Amino acid sequence: MTLMAVAAFTCPELLDQCVAGDRGAWRELHAVYRPQAVAFLLRLGVRSREADDACQDIFLQVFRYLHRFEGRADFRTWFYKLCISQAARARRRALLARSFRWISGARRDAVATPDFSAERSSALVDGALATLTRRQREVFVLFELEQMPTAEIARLVGAPPATVRRQLQEARQKFERFIHEQPLGRDAR
Amino acid sequence: MRSPRDPIRLVAGERSTASLLEAYAARTRAKAQEEGAAWQRLQPALDERLPARRSFAQARLLAGALTAALGLFGLARSTMSSQGHFPAAAPGAVDSDGPLGLGGASGAIDSDSRGAGGMEGASGAACRAYPCV
16 A cells, blocks of 8 residues: 555544544554554564564554544654654663573574565665664655655654754665675665 | 655665665565454454453453452451451340340350350340350
């Protein structure tokens, strides 16, 4: 489903039905936004097995707080904001788990292996994204992969659009530098 | 979906980077949809079990509430009796088997005020039937 279709799908009536407790409406909302949320979380660097839990937490928050959503901003912006905060939480949890594993001397293979090792190109992009700072990655993913305009990203992350554009530029430079330094990236050229 | 001051997206720019990004986007999207499909497959089974689960949950809730109420009642009763709100042998104990007032006699002898009034009353009745020595 394209981004436009998702945006069109989330009509205020559907949100009203959800708030009124219509289970069918909730199911529709979940069906549309769950894949979006999982893909976004993966792109933000949340590992696939943690993305599922994070996604559940996101929908729990939507369920709890949707009645407070006043419709002044786009629902998608509100939803992505929840995703970003949940992704940060998931990354913190993962870091804690990694530290614990390191302290307890457990195996570290799950940490070192990227999720997309099956596809070298995806692994390459994942590696390039891993070189970005958290904010750079958020901005880059939102702009390049989620196809959001910078004005909307600025609203989402709570920064001026000019700052977002600067962060995006830095992220793109880092990303391209990494890609071109890798053998696969050079081959692709 | 692009404001005039936004740069051109990488997917619309250089071919190699664009293809990398497209492959990555497709990969993450497919992964998300795979997991979503698993949930969709699970949903009918969950729906089927919902009424049974709901009634079981309600029964458990009711049982829990009853247990808590009984526990509180028992606690309140034991607290009140330990504080002397249920005097063991007050003259004219309500639960006495014997005539009112007579049951109290044995209570007066038995200084242990923790005993239940009814039992003391019973002993009062016993004294009436079989005169205590």
